[in-house]
Amino acid sequence: MLSTPAAQAQDAASRTSRPAPRPESPFGSGLPLRRRLRAAWAWIRENLFSTWYNGILTVFTLGLLYLALKHGLRWVLLEARWAVIPANIQPLMVGTYPRAQLWRVWAVLATLALLSGLSAGAFGARLKRAAAWGAGIAAAFLLLPLSAVSRAMVLACAGLYGAGLLGARGRRALRPWLVGAWFLSFPWTLFLLWGVQGSQLLPRVETSWWGGLLLTLILAVVGICCSLPIGILLALGRRSSLPAISWCCTAFIEVVRGTPLVAVVFMAHLLVPLFLPDFRIDKVVRAMIGFTVFTSAYMAENVRGGLQSVPKGQYEAALALGMNSPLMMVLVILPQALRAVVPSIIGQFISLFKDTSLVAIIGLLDLLGVARSVIANPQWLGLQAEVFLFAGLIYWVLSYTLSRSSRRIEKALGVAGRR
Numbered sequence: 378m379l380s381t382p383a384a385q386a387q388d389a390a391s392r393t394s395r396p397a398p399r400p401e402s403p404f405g406s407g408l409p410l411r412r413r414l415r416a417a418w419a420w421i422r423e424n425l426f427s428t429w430y431n432g433i434l435t436v437f438t439l440g441l442l443y444l445a446l447k448h449g450l451r452w453v454l455l456e457a458r459w460a461v462i463p464a465n466i467q468p469l470m471v472g473t474y475p476r477a478q479l480w481r482v483w484a485v486l487a488t489l490a491l492l493s494g495l496s497a498g499a500f501g502a503r504l505k506r507a508a509a510w511g512a513g514i515a516a517a518f519l520l521l522p523l524s525a526v527s528r529a530m531v532l533a534c535a536g537l538y539g540a541g542l543l544g545a546r547g548r549r550a551l552r553p554w555l556v557g558a559w560f561l562s563f564p565w566t567l568f569l570l571w572g573v574q575g576s577q578l579l580p581r582v583e584t585s586w587w588g589g590l591l592l593t594l595i596l597a598v599v600g601i602c603c604s605l606p607i608g609i610l611l612a613l614g615r616r617s618s619l620p621a622i623s624w625c626c627t628a629f630i631e632v633v634r635g636t637p638l639v640a641v642v643f644m645a646h647l648l649v650p651l652f653l654p655d656f657r658i659d660k661v662v663r664a665m666i667g668f669t670v671f672t673s674a675y676m677a678e679n680v681r682g683g684l685q686s687v688p689k690g691q692y693e694a695a696l697a698l699g700m701n702s703p704l705m706m707v708l709v710i711l712p713q714a715l716r717a718v719v720p721s722i723i724g725q726f727i728s729l730f731k732d733t734s735l736v737a738i739i740g741l742l743d744l745l746g747v748a749r750s751v752i753a754n755p756q757w758l759g760l761q762a763e764v765f766l767f768a769g770l771i772y773w774v775l776s777y778t779l780s781r782s783s784r785r786i787e788k789a790l791g792v793a794g795r796r
Contacts, residue, residue, distance in 0.1 A: 457762070457763050457766075458760055458763060459763055461751065461757045461760045461763055461764055462522060462763065462764070462767050463522030464757075465747075465751045465757075465764075466521060466522050466523065468588065468589055468747050468750075468751070469589050469590065469744065469747050469748065469751070469767070469768070470589050470590050470591065471587070471588065471589050471590070471591045472586065472587055472588015472589040472591060472592060472742055472747060473586045473588055474582065474586055474587060474588070474591065475582060475586065478572075478580070478582055481569045481570055481572075481579075481582075482570070482591065483530045483534075484569055485566050485569055485570065486530075486534050487530075487533065487534050487537055488562060488565065488566070489562065490534040490535070490537045490538040490541075491537040491538065491540075491541045492541070492555065492558055492559060492562060493511075493538055493541070494507075494511070494537065494538035494539060494540065494541025494542040494544075494545070495541035495542075495544070495545040495551065495555055495558075496541075496545075496555050496559070497541075497542050497545075498541060498542045498543065498544065498545030498546040498547070498548070499545040499546075499548050499549065499551040499552050499555055500552060500555075501547075504542070504546065507542055508539065508542065511535060511538045511539065511542070512535070514535075515531055515532070515534070515535035515538075517774065518531045519531055519532075563598065563602065566595075567595075570582065570587070570591075570595075571584070583659070584659050584660065584661035584662070585659065585660065585661075587661065588741070588742040588743065588746070588747055589742070589743065589744050589747045590743075590744045590771060592661070592733075592736075592741065592742070592743045592744075593730075593733050593734075593743040593744045595661075596661075596664060596665060596668060596733040596736065596743070597726075597729055597730040597733055599665045599668070599669065600665065600668040600669050600672050600729045600733075601672075601726050601729060601730075603665075603669040603673070604668075604669050604672035604673040604676050604729070605673075605676055605722070607669065607673035607676070607677075608672070608673045608674070608675070608676025608677040608679070608680055609676075609677075609680050609711070611626050611629065611630060611673060611674070611676075611677035611680075612676075612677040612678070612680035612681040612684060613684075613706065614626035615627050615630065615677065615681060616681065616684060626677070629674065630674045630677050630678065633670060633671060633673075633674035634674050634675060634678070636671075638667075638668075638671050638732055638735060639735055639738060641667050641670060641671045642664060642667035642668065642671075642735055642736065642738065642739060643667075643738055643739065644667070645663050645664070645666045645667030645670065646660065646663045646664070646667065646739040649662075649663045649666055650663075660739055660740060660741055661741065663739070664736045664739060664741060668729060668732070668733070672725060672729050675725055676722065676725060679718045679721045679722055679725060680714060680715070680718065682717075682718060682721070683713075683714030683715060683716075683717045683718035684710065684711075684714045686713075686714065686717045686718075687710050687713050687714055687717075691709055691710065691713065692705065692709075692710065694709075695708075695709040695710070716790050719783065719786055719787055719790065720783060720787060723779060723780070723782070723783035723786070724783075726779060727776050727779050727780065730772075730775065730776060730779070731772060731776065734746070737749070744768055744771060744772075745768055748764045748765060748767075748768045751764050752764050752765075
């Protein structure tokens with residue numbers, strides 16, 4: 378980015394200090410099967426049975442895993458009563474959203490599937506890997522106890538993803554348009570789900586009817602999209618040379634970070650209507666405000682750590698090129714700072730996604746809240762393990778997807794493997 382001699386020398390030093398790229402794994406798919414088996418056996422001997430005590434620990438650990446998996450798999454396959462999941466799949470997914478308006482949810486999923494396919498093709502994702510991810514997600518949905526119509530809609534979404542992947546493959550000119558389309562997809566999603574007052578085609582569906590996984594994802598997406606820019610502004614404000622701005626941002630960050638999330642959500646639920654008495658703000662919006670306020674304070678500290686990691690020479694080089702402070706911050710400092718803290722930012726997003734279950738304290742039924750209401754039904758008494766295991770599996774799949782995306786971003790930015 379910077380062409381000054383100091384910057385060139387710094388870039389050369391950083392390149393020489395980087396670790397050498399790792400050799401290709403012997404387990405790679407390009408090797409013959411016999412060589413992969415030999416490499417696997419060599420890895421097992423080197424890492425698991427290199428010494429006598431390592432061998433004892435390996436055998437002991439495998440024994441414990443066998444006992445745990447033996448009883449666990451027996452319960453999952455033979456003893457568990459999974460009929461509770463098909464009977465309550467709709468409330469677990471969308472809460473009490475009207476059945477006649479479920480086509481809106483499928484329209485949102487179709488839009489996201491098409492944008493995902495177009496983005497994967499335009500941004501140069503490997504065709505086989507992107508297709509495998511799409512097929513895996515579609516297969517995961519098809520494993521759920523859905524109706525025939527829902528399964529047809531899943532296949533339609535998979536078809537849109539594949540069409541977008543093939544249609545946008547190699548078309549770099551679509552990238553700016555896709556970025557804009559992703560920004561517009563969020564208000565489009567809220568418009569479809571919420572509807573219009575008095576409309577016959579899109580009647581208003583109040584947010585009190587939203588619930589289940591749908592509400593969990595909406596709260597998480599809003600918190601993620603809003604907390605990052607606010608956190609960046611708070612981090613910049615805390616480092617400002619103006620004492621009033623610096624003190625206000627510091628006080629906000631420290632007060633919010635010293636308050637439990639439960640208290641922040643509860644205060645947002647009670648205090649927002651007091652500060653805005655002329656506006657009717659429903660529970661979901663108040664919960665969004667609480668999560669955004671809480672996460673933005675932690676995001677500010679993550680970004681501030683990234684700003685402190687940028688060498689002072691980058692500031693001096695940008696000033697030497699004639700950049701003013703805002704231009705220097707946007708074009709030189711912030712990209713490097715955010716690149717350095719990608720793992721912590723994604724970790725904060727994963728934490729926010731799981732913390733959305735706290736909305737139960739203000740009367741909202743997210744995925745975990747619906748699970749608790751299901752097991753409170755006398756018809757399903759004693760099935761807590763089955764319901765909570767299903768909910769936990771959904772949380773794990775989505776969290777693992779975010780984690781994998783984080784590693785992909787780190788690899789693309791050159792952060793992965795850095796010491």
